[in-house]
Amino acid sequence: MSSTVVAKNPPPTSRFGIRMDSANSAGTSLASLDRLGTVISVKRDATVFSEGDRSHYFFRVVTGAMRSCCLLADGRRHINDFFLPGDFIGLDADDHYRFTAEAVADATLVRYPRSAIEQFTSIEPGFGKHLLDLLSRQLIAAQQHMLLLGRKTATERVASFLVTMGGRTRDAGNMSLPMTRSDIADHLGLTTETVSRAFTQLKTQGVIGLEGAAHVIVQDGAALEELAEAC
Amino acid sequence: MSSTVVAKNPPPTSRFGIRMDSANSAGTSLASLDRLGTVISVKRDATVFSEGDRSHYFFRVVTGAMRSCCLLADGRRHINDFFLPGDFIGLDADDHYRFTAEAVADATLVRYPRSAIEQFTSIEPGFGKHLLDLLSRQLIAAQQHMLLLGRKTATERVASFLVTMGGRTRDAGNMSLPMTRSDIADHLGLTTETVSRAFTQLKTQGVIGLEGAAHVIVQDGAALEELAEAC
């Protein structure tokens, strides 16, 4: 169909929320945005906001990790995304949040009033464009994740997850996962047992090493990406 | 956790791309946007653009139906979304398309240069906000779909699909599906056989009626939404 093929390692698009650090194009406006924020800290498993709440605020993760999740009536859960330091949560809300935000581990956040968005889009025309980019990137990530959920095997899902996490960590070959196997399972559409078996299988095949459950060492990055294929 | 519960029938958020008709807030600007567009027509299964192509244009469906899909190397396919008359395709691209757009049925589209977006966001400040809303809605839809792909059973997926399609059709109780079972399967993360069995099961239970494969009559809307739960 097309002569071009999608990049194996998509640029810093990366799943898992959106990054926006002071070194980027909208740095100045964000610096002043900071003055509107309040620092809050949350304990592990605490809920910051719930699906259906009025969306008065949006948040940025400073330390720790967060998750955004949706529930079905009988308790089935899906975790849309994990948020690590630098990521924004809730920028994509209309007047009500469409998901629940909880702390994966003890975390500190900065809370901004949503009105700050409108202030900034009107003052800084570039900020609106920036927001659009962020949402586009979230959407691309969501599409990649739909492909994963709809069409990948358990091991492929875990491999994809590790590749994505690696892209978000300083040392992609040696990372600490802040979330439980159960969180990972609900993110990948699997059960904890299946996730655990996939980890074991990758370890047995020599693709990764495990130091405790949380610490992953990538031993064969090529094999991991082969399995992940398109994250 | 929260006192509020998510609405059973989310507002006209609707899955399946984004709507933008002349009756809404940005009507005037869109009318002038129309002058920048070229009408094109595509035959069934024709490719309008491919994953990885430079994104010079975005499109609006006038008649017929389109699909956006992603592929894995071995041919596994996922259809992100279907696009019906009024929907825009490709607004969420960065410089390259992240998915392939194909015609589900013979279709006519309007093609706009992507530069039109920047023109309009600079001329009409309200247009940028409008775009943000559209992308937010797409993102919400994607999150609902991830829940479906990760956690719903085959019958629940088909029921959800029918509810969503119903929300996009004039007569929600009596609709024609322009796409094949295979398209539906690749959208729901199933096989054609499983989709077919789910249709048969819904028919046997008296929830829907079928007049040919493409024509669905909803006989028990409450049961259908019960099965779909949160679309």
Next chain:
DNA sequence: CGGGGCGTTGAAAAGCGTCAACCCTTGTGG
């Protein structure tokens, strides 16, 4: 009238989920 895609149905196989037991780590309290 015939062919070809699409859809449906059936039987067998596989992958993942479920249930259950056990292990390991961590943290707490005696």
Next chain:
DNA sequence: CCACAAGGGTTGACGCTTTTCAACGCCCCG
């Protein structure tokens, strides 16, 4: 400092939903 409890993780056995493979029917169009 040790003992114990609790939560998370791993492993095993089994069952079920969905996939796979295959055959057949239907409908549309040439």
